[in-house]
Amino acid sequence: MNETRPDALPVLGIESSCDETAAAVLDGTGQILAEAVFTQSAEHARFGGVVPEIAARAHLQRLEGMVRGVLDRAGLTPRDLGGVAATAGPGLIGGLIVGASLGKGLAMGAGIPFLGVNHLEAHALTARMPGLFETPPAYPYLLILVSGGHCQCVAVEGLGRYRRLGTTLDDAVGEAFDKAAKLLGLPWPGGAHLERLAAGGDAGAVPLPRPLLRRPGCDFSFSGLKTAVAQAVGKGHRREDIAASFQAAVAAVLADRARNAAAMLPEATALVVAGGVAANQAVRAALAGATPLPLLAPPLRLCGDNAVMVAWAGLERLRAGQRDAMALAPRPRWPLGELAPPA
C-alpha cells in the first residue's frame, strides 16, 4: 500500500461520453503530466451528427492504447497513481461503458480508488485548476456550459454542490450552430465554419428571432431560430449575412440569459464559460459584456471535451475523501442536481 495520501499522487482521467476519446494524467497538485484527445468528427461527419454505435466502437479501438500512451509519457504505471477517474455520465451509454470499465479495471488491478465523474461537474470545476487563472474562482460562481450536447447555466456552490439555474428547452446551442451551418451548406460540425462565414456578413441584415429574450429565468430555446434560418435561406438572403445574423442572435440570447443567471446568484464571484461554442468570439464578447462579473474562459482545449477536466474533478473528489464503488453504473442521464453532496 502506498504511504502517501492518495490525493497527493497523480490521477488518471478518462473521457468517452460523446465523440472525443481522451486520457490525461495530472500530478497531485493538478499540473498536467500528459494528455491526449482524439476527436472522432471525421468518422461521424458523413452522417451529419454523432452516431452512438460508431462512437462506442471508436472509443473501444483507441482508448486503451491512449491510456497506455499518457501513462508512458508521464513515466508512470497504474500503481503509481492515487486514483483513476472516468466519466460515468451523462452521455452515450456505449462510450460511458467503455471508459468506466477500463477505469474500473485499472483501479481494481492497482488497488487504488475509482471515481465515476459526472461530465458536467468536470466542466464546472475546470476553472479551478492551478495555473489557469491568476486567482481561481471562489465559490459560488456561475457556469455557462455551451457545447454540442449541453446548454445550461449552473450555480457552482461547492464541490458536489451544483444548482441548475436553466437549460435548453430544445436544442443545445452547439447543435443549433451545427443545424444552421448545415442549412448554409457547411460541413458538420459547422460552428467554426459558420463563424468564419459570418466574418464576411452583416449581422443586422437578416431579422431573426431572439428566443426567450427578456423573459425571466435562464432557460434557452433555439429551435425557432433554426426555423427562421431555414426561411432566410429560402428567401435568398446572402449566406454570409444569415450566418452573421444568426451568430448575433445567439450571442444576444446567451448574454441575456447570463445576465439573469447573475441576478439569480448575486453572490457569484465569476462567470465561467465552457463547451465548444466558447470558441466563438461573438459569443465570448457578448458574455464578457453581459454582467459585471469577470468572464473566465479556460483555454479552448480545456473548454471542449477532454480528460484533463475529468482527472481534475477526480483529484478534487479524492482530496475531499471521496471514492466510488466498483458497482457504480454509468448513467446516460445524470443531472448535476442528482450528485450526492460530499459527506
Ligand code: KG4
Ligand atoms: O464541447 P464540444 O467540443 O463537444 C461536444 O459537445 O461534443 O462542442 C462542440 C460544439 C459543436 O456543436 C461545434 O459546432 C461547436 O461546439 N463549435 C462552435 C465553434 N467551435 C465549435 N460553435 C460556434 N463557433 C465556433 N467557433
Ligand code: ZN
Ligand atoms: Zn462536454
